[in-house]
Amino acid sequence: MGFSTFKSANKLITGQTALEYLLPAITQFNIKKPLIISDQGVVKSGTILHVLNLLNVEYSIYDAVKPEPELEQVQDCIEFYHQHKNDAVIAVGGGSALDIAKCVAALAGQSGHVRDFVGTDKIGSRNIALIVIPTTSGTGSEVTNIAILSDTKNQMKQGIVSDFLLPDVAIVSPLMSVSCPATVTAASGVDALVHAIEAYISVNHSDITDALALQAIALIVEYLPQAYALPSNLIAREKMATASLMAGLAFGNAGVGAVHALAYPLGGKYKMAHGVSNALMLPYVLKWNVIGCAERLSNIAKVLKLGQSHLHTENAEKLVEFLHKFCRQLNIPASLRDFSIQEEDLPALAAEAIKVERLLKNNPRQLSVDDIEAIYREAYAA
Ligand SMILES: NC(=O)c1ccc[n+]([C@@H]2O[C@H](COP(=O)([O-])OP(=O)(O)OC[C@H]3O[C@@H](n4cnc5c(N)ncnc54)[C@H](O)[C@@H]3O)[C@@H](O)[C@H]2O)c1
Ligand SMILES: [Fe+2]
CATH class of the missing domain: 3.40.50.1970 (Rossmann fold)
Known part of the structure; x- marks a missing residue:
């Protein structure tokens, strides 16, 4: 087509x-x-x-x-x-x-x-x-x-x-990248993972971006924890450098979606590092996205050998669970409450995020401002 x-x-x-x-x-x-x-x-x-x-x-x-x-x-x-x-x-x-x-x-x-x-x-x-x-x-x-x-x-x-x-x-x-502080290794590494996942589930994905995204995801899941654990591990650094480049090629052509759109106001208003805001929103947005891209998320779960169910949603949910743990292992906070964000700020954040049409249009599930606020609430309550 x-x-x-x-x-x-x-x-x-x-x-x-x-x-x-x-x-x-x-x-x-x-x-x-x-x-x-x-x-x-x-x-x-x-x-x-x-x-x-x-x-x-x-x-x-x-x-x-x-x-x-x-x-x-x-x-x-x-x-x-x-x-x-x-x-x-x-x-x-x-x-x-x-x-x-x-x-x-x-x-x-x-x-x-x-x-x-x-x-x-x-x-x-x-x-x-x-x-x-x-x-x-x-x-x-x-x-x-x-x-x-x-x-x-x-x-x-x-x-x-x-x-x-x-x-x-x-x-x-x-x-x-050998001299990267651990917090930067973790945050920027998860940013690359988000690029690959969002490119893979983007409505604009292609066979070319799919291949790049899936390989990037596999490399990041294997080598980011190793680079975080031992900064001087040159093999892990090399695999991460390549994976990040591949994820860049994937999202540079397929686009990113709602994870980035909801992360933008967190960076703009609360100065959260780009990788941290994306890592924080990732599992909550993906959970919301499951019904729009269960098969694609299930494919990722299969590549990572997380779930072999014949039900795509089951595998997709396993992936979401895994990503929660993956980010915790890298000491990235799981809740918006870990930053100086108040619950009453969430509607204003949602009002900003809905404006990021350039990215929301790539997302496999259409989101309203109320949906976005609900996602922020989940990320806040966690
Ligand atoms: N253009 C794009 O396609 C694209 C995609 C995603 C994010 N971004 C943007 O990139 C920025 C984030 O970039 P980033 O995550 O690479 O972090 P960064 O460039 O902001 O660097 C973060 C910190 O790490 C330090 N640092 C970086 N490399 C180091 C090294 N090798 N040794 C020691 N210290 C090092 C820097 O001095 C800085 O203090 C954000 O503004 C984000 O919006 C752009
Ligand atoms: Fe990014």
């Missing part, structure tokens, strides 16, 4: 020696003075040196990206880019640094404010080379055409969606 398109970064380099591709990429794009965009965690851990020690060109560093960064930080960084007369962007960081870098590369050559580009297909071109090196596993931002930034004015996370945000080169090395 119809057709589907498949989008990715132009070139993907993966594996333990992937960073060796950085210099050839710099030569290929004739880069003379790149701007390295990063953050304090990556700099203080020394992980940035894996990149800086390789560079054979002059460069500048903007290392002030904040977690869950604000839209305005894009403007600040664009100013820095022009002041330092840079000619390309290299992102070294988690989703936060990558999203800022994607916007800087696409918008530094345009007139207007970053707020003018919020929404879908508002960017007309990009002529600045963009290389991304993720340090978390993760957001999958290295292969998606979206940047998600905080909008404090509206207490919401906003998406800028454009194919001009797709990087020229993504270099995905497990060496970059």
